Amino acid sequence: MHRSIATVSLSGTLRQKLEAVAAAGFDGIELFEADFINFKGTAAELRRITADLGLTIDLYQPFRDFEGMPEPQFHRSLERAERKFDLMEAMGAPMVLCCSNTSPLSVNDPALAAAQLHELAERAARRNLRVGFEALAWGRHTSLYGQAWEIVKEANHAHLGLILDSFHTLSLKDDPAGIASIPGDKIFFLQMADAPLLSMDVLQWARHHRSFPGQGDFDVVGFFEQVLRAGYTGPLSLEIFNDIFRETPNRRTAVDAMRSLLYLESEARQRLDDVEPVQLFSPPPVPALSGLSFIEFAADEASAATLSTLVKQLGFRRIGKHRSKAVTLYREGEINLIVNAQPDSFARGRFEAHGTSVCALGVRCDDPLAAVGRATAMRSQRHDSPVGPNELRVPAIVAPGGNLIHFVPEALGANGLYEADFILEDDGAGANDAGLQRIDHVALGLALDQLDTWVLFTRAVLGLEPGESLELADPFGLIRSRGVANADRSLRLVLNVSLSQRTRTARTLSVTGGGAVHHIALSCADIFETAAKLRANGTRFVPISDNYYDDLATRIDIAPELLARMREAGVLFDRSPAGDYLHIYTESFEGGLFFEVAQRVGNYDAYGALNAPARMASQAQD
Amino acid sequence: MHRSIATVSLSGTLRQKLEAVAAAGFDGIELFEADFINFKGTAAELRRITADLGLTIDLYQPFRDFEGMPEPQFHRSLERAERKFDLMEAMGAPMVLCCSNTSPLSVNDPALAAAQLHELAERAARRNLRVGFEALAWGRHTSLYGQAWEIVKEANHAHLGLILDSFHTLSLKDDPAGIASIPGDKIFFLQMADAPLLSMDVLQWARHHRSFPGQGDFDVVGFFEQVLRAGYTGPLSLEIFNDIFRETPNRRTAVDAMRSLLYLESEARQRLDDVEPVQLFSPPPVPALSGLSFIEFAADEASAATLSTLVKQLGFRRIGKHRSKAVTLYREGEINLIVNAQPDSFARGRFEAHGTSVCALGVRCDDPLAAVGRATAMRSQRHDSPVGPNELRVPAIVAPGGNLIHFVPEALGANGLYEADFILEDDGAGANDAGLQRIDHVALGLALDQLDTWVLFTRAVLGLEPGESLELADPFGLIRSRGVANADRSLRLVLNVSLSQRTRTARTLSVTGGGAVHHIALSCADIFETAAKLRANGTRFVPISDNYYDDLATRIDIAPELLARMREAGVLFDRSPAGDYLHIYTESFEGGLFFEVAQRVGNYDAYGALNAPARMASQAQD
Structure with missing residues (x-):
């Protein structure tokens, strides 16, 4: 047309x-x-x-x-x-x-x-x-x-x-x-x-x-x-x-x-396959995605060491070193975290611009080449990284704001990519395992003018659909929050925008640039066991006011024993008709990034956003 | 209460x-x-x-x-x-x-x-x-x-x-x-x-x-x-x-x-003077104000020289030097402009923070002490400047954002204040007089969170009433504009807020701080004569597109001769049922500040705001 x-x-x-x-x-x-x-x-x-x-x-x-x-x-x-x-x-x-x-x-x-x-x-x-x-x-x-x-x-x-x-x-x-x-x-x-x-x-x-x-x-x-x-x-x-x-x-x-x-x-x-009066644009179909295979951090030598300590407290073990680059692989459950401290790399450029921050996501995909074809047809840029001998070339595109999205072939299985690119050697820290299983969602902090850009990008390029748009009160202004997810919910992103310049989200953005990963939510099967193990490992969580639990009991019918356990552990709670959501936030590290640990019960399909004000108020009171 | x-x-x-x-x-x-x-x-x-x-x-x-x-x-x-x-x-x-x-x-x-x-x-x-x-x-x-x-x-x-x-x-x-x-x-x-x-x-x-x-x-x-x-x-x-x-x-x-x-x-x-069930706050009454006696600029020696050249092009003559400070007085018609380059003064502090900018307004007032009493009762700060021997102490308050408002006693007449504080010596540049008569209005550029503060300040402290709130399109975002004025319209301010970070108004603010004077509108009796004289003096005006005049003729019934004169002179036009407004903007100088020259015909009671997009688009095309 x-x-x-x-x-x-x-x-x-x-x-x-x-x-x-x-x-x-x-x-x-x-x-x-x-x-x-x-x-x-x-x-x-x-x-x-x-x-x-x-x-x-x-x-x-x-x-x-x-x-x-x-x-x-x-x-x-x-x-x-x-x-x-x-x-x-x-x-x-x-x-x-x-x-x-x-x-x-x-x-x-x-x-x-x-x-x-x-x-x-x-x-x-x-x-x-x-x-x-x-x-x-x-x-x-x-x-x-x-x-x-x-x-x-x-x-x-x-x-x-x-x-x-x-x-x-x-x-x-x-x-x-x-x-x-x-x-x-x-x-x-x-x-x-x-x-x-x-x-x-x-x-x-x-x-x-x-x-x-x-x-x-x-x-x-x-x-x-x-x-x-x-x-x-x-x-x-x-x-x-x-x-x-x-x-x-x-x-x-x-x-x-x-x-x-x-x-x-x-x-x-x-x-309209029956009538075609005009020629309509016909890109490759939306790829079938099945969750995040890895999250990659940009770091230098010093911050790589800090990250190593932090993720070990989260129960990850170091399982590999990259064959040709200063890149380390950590794993817990099905979660792979990559810390990239390679000089003169794409990651180092991101580190120099934004400090220690997420620079790439690896999305599992049945047909990576078709996914990149779809993305470039939809006006995204393809990104090619230098690849060493015998290493795999994983096709990637540039997301709005400059981070990369790699499409990891489903056919490689859970370990194929890592076996190809890394020398696998477990550090034996498996005793720290806290039961973290999968990446539940990744939350992005976006500048105000990037929310529409991201909704369209995730819809047109990745085939994700947006959920409800919520406004949440930070002590220093409102945050707008909207989840986007694929149909089987194996891939979830949360898009957060600060309407104010003075919230923690906005201040994080001013350090790391718009389009930064704001926090990473990891799933577990029993949040109390996992939280206890993480605490034993040295992880510190954002404390939640006792008043929150007093109020929770007046709003939602919760068994007193469960309420007591949540109060004891500092776990937040949300309930929808489909199910429950129990979650807890770690304290933030360098650059403002932090982790969330979450347990979904039943078919709960949101992100506990209504509890975010409790977290934001707690962070502000520190 | x-x-x-x-x-x-x-x-x-x-x-x-x-x-x-x-x-x-x-x-x-x-x-x-x-x-x-x-x-x-x-x-x-x-x-x-x-x-x-x-x-x-x-x-x-x-x-x-x-x-x-x-x-x-x-x-x-x-x-x-x-x-x-x-x-x-x-x-x-x-x-x-x-x-x-x-x-x-x-x-x-x-x-x-x-x-x-x-x-x-x-x-x-x-x-x-x-x-x-x-x-x-x-x-x-x-x-x-x-x-x-x-x-x-x-x-x-x-x-x-x-x-x-x-x-x-x-x-x-x-x-x-x-x-x-x-x-x-x-x-x-x-x-x-x-x-x-x-x-x-x-x-x-x-x-x-x-x-x-x-x-x-x-x-x-x-x-x-x-x-x-x-x-x-x-x-x-x-x-x-x-x-x-x-x-x-x-x-x-x-x-x-x-x-x-x-x-x-x-x-x-x-x-409620008949019934008084509770004790209500009772401040001194709103002062009777009658226009601006002076506008004071903060400068250093170098920018004072630049300002001197500029205001002389506007037809002002230098008529005095302050008795004890590095302060110069310029006048045209009833307009007094003061350039304050005194080291270690309030003005110098403003200059160092905000560059060459307006640091004070002098408002004529029948009872300055009552005006200050009203202001302090309404929680504004009083400001006392050091005064030399035989100089007048003009009471002043601090406006939101930090500029001063002086209350100049009406009883001093047009010249009393200046005779007391200045050694009057006319520089003989009266031949440049372009017919500028009075200060029509002062437009402020405010940060978004200062508009409500200013509406209340001008209402409660100065007794001004706000007019219509308008939204105007700059090429890089919207501007909200609202006039406030006293009953006899001798004192008019225009409050402008940029909703975007990228407009010229917002960029001026980031240089000069919120609450800065954005432009100064001076009135004249014949804008064509005045504009011609100002051009002859070397003043440069923002050029207006020919297309503006083509469109103006389709919107408003204007005599062809008048339209031709406006097109020739680059004069903008607005009409309300009460009267007409003809105006023209100078190019901006250091810090983004500029002047407007305006002629009111009949009882026109606004500020030609609908023409601001023509100015903003022209400035952006330079």
Whole structure:
């Protein structure tokens, strides 16, 4: 499809926006009027700049408060339209977006609206321009696409058609199914927007909180499917008003935007194998992932020694040294931790930039090459590390923020990769084993402008689905937290964003850069046994107030013996209808990173987020 | 009155909150339950800490989802209440806040609610505790104070009364007039909250956007008046859920909180001179202010020379040197600019911290001592500068962020202050005079967490009233802009906040600190003459795109000759029903500060804010 984006969706000057859009591979733009009004150049100059960048100007927008107007406003608006048509001719923009009237002066008379739009279309036709009419969700008399379509039908002019925007339909919970029966050639333009589900005034929602398809909660794929079933073959475009995108570096936004369209096309394609009116993007399928094989830390010699002490307290034993690099492998249960202190390596670069921190995750995957193919098709970068003789090349990609995700072949089994790359020699510290079994989840600390980026990346590239978005109170500001996971829950990430600059999460970020691993949760079968063993090994846990347990007993029906054990051990508790979650946090080490130990009971499917304030308050009181 | 504040209103650990609240002079607190649950100490320890700080614990809150419940939930809740009563006895909290039920399990049966609350009150009475029932605006069956009062009356228990919160009444646009007829001793507790008028879900509004009285748009004084007319004599308290307060340093928040109560009491007092059931705070009245007499810049020798060149290009002449300090006076029309390069002075301290910047404003005032008295009563700091022989001592206060506001006696006339402190010697540069007449307004660049602080400061201390709050698009994020002015509009300030870290406004702030003067608008009688003269003097203006004028002509009916003159001169235009505003911005100098030249026509009462995006886009394209 012809892929386009409205200039209002990105930060920067108009010229910077165009360059970012072109670099991300778009075909065209919607020109947001304010961007042109403040542009220091003529329409003809803009035409030349966009053409040089390989972009078309697909739409001039918006033209407001036109239809259903009394005189003298109507003829004044026609005059205004002629001036905008002058510009459109000069810049080579073939279509104007006319959005439904919000003026208190407008009258509720679809026949009048149709007649006036006919007149507008007639004037546009004289210059071979076209007019698209769009129902705004907060339009005074026309707020649904069905109403707009009735007016367009009644106006009955070849140069007048419908513009659809998924936000206006889905925000009002209107049913998009009727779109499929509109003639495809009368749909002149398509704008796709997603959004989080928010209980707020639709205008404010629309102006501040839209997001790219795949970043929000709307059924954008279902909407797009109906438009394709109508036979639409025009541009696929994004018009996203978002306060955070207004300040995000526009090169990143443009990549996210392109990824969102590719994701949307590929998802819709799976529903449309019978009809294919346009060519939809077709990447390799989402890989089948089955949990984390390893977590790799970037370190230098000194911090590698500190980490070694720490992970041994957690019950890990050192089981190997890398064949060619200063890299050490630790294991407990099925968990592999790698400490990479190799000079001149990727890890060392991360260490120098961010201190001791996680620099890579190893994800088990049935077909690593297909996974990398999917990722690069979805505009992620492939990463190739230098490999020594007889070592395995594990394909990797760069995640947003710069860490690596390696795809470890399932076929290697639990030990294949490590046998190939490491000289295995157990340090005999197995007596410390505390019963940690698997990596339950990895929590990331993200800068505010990276949450949408990560939701889309994990969805489009890794096939994970986001869960509920929660707000948690740190003593110094709010944290937004959202889990993403694959279908069988073998791979779980938690995305945490600090809305404040003063929380511990934000301060960790300022040390380690956005996109850092914030903590690592490891699972066990019996948290009391494991916690006792870890304490005996020297692990220190964040202490929890007695008041927490007094309150817990008033909220949840818990056996007194269990409550007493939790109080004694400092274990936190959450319950859902599906099951329970018992967990405990270690004190943080260098850079703010810490571990969580968790026991899931039944089919509990969350992350104990409601207990995070108890941890954050405890950390703040130290 | 007994002044109290809920711990949820401030950032920090519970201990830090208590210390900030005590330092600001509060008498008591409402203890927000989560603060206690995460507190590492017992109820008895908390009692001792608060008592040592001179604070009482006035309310334990909230107790949720109690009334109108079926079994077994009701008896489970009673059990929960007993456990909370245990805590309240131990910490010495005499009252619990029970807010109206939001549970889907609750039934709409006021008689049942009354009977259940009676039972709760009876149990409280056994321990000599009291229960306050409050209608939440989003309560399932009880959302209005009138409904809650009917239930309290029906329950008819001496230990059960009503808790009022202005937010819940004013957010629903419910009429507070009925409060006056409720017996004052059945109102057990009063929470006062203000809020900006927002079109959003009331729960989200309440949880994230409340503000202190005087910071928002509600008629909080009118609400408070009704409560006082009822004969209420209990605590006056603040329960403010605000995302920004959660991260603002709590010492500042606590001072704002106290100022808001003092402001509220003093405003209400003026409406209640007939009945005075409680003693209300009574500060000196708001001073009569009449515009800015001077603006003072902090500089060193080098930047003083740069400023001298710049202001001469603006048509100012140097008319005096200070008798005892390295301070120079410039004048044009009635505008006095002071450049202070005195070593070891307050100004030098500001220069060293923030570079060349405005460090003080001189406000003309009929009674400066009363103005300072008002300010200190409202918890602003007085500032005394060293004064040389025969020089005038002009009383001054410290504004939020650290700049000074001097109160210049009206009685000194236009020149009295300057004759006393300066050796007047005109540099003869009067030929440069460009017709600048007065200081139209001063625009401040504020950090996000300072906007509410400034709205309250200017209202309570200076008697200014805020205007409309606007959001403006900079190419790198949104700017929120709000004017504050006195009644005769002789004193106008504009408060600008960058919601993004990447706008020019935000970057200026990071250089000069929050609360910096961002630009200075000077008025003239004929902007075309003045702009021509300024250009001839060498002043450079921010260029405006031709496209702006093309669009302006389609939006507003302007005589073609006027439009042509504006286009030629680069003058921006705004029109309101009351009049027109013509203005132009200079390029910025060191530190980002710039000047605006403005001509008001008729009774135009705003600041041309809608043209700010044209300026910001132009600056970004340089």
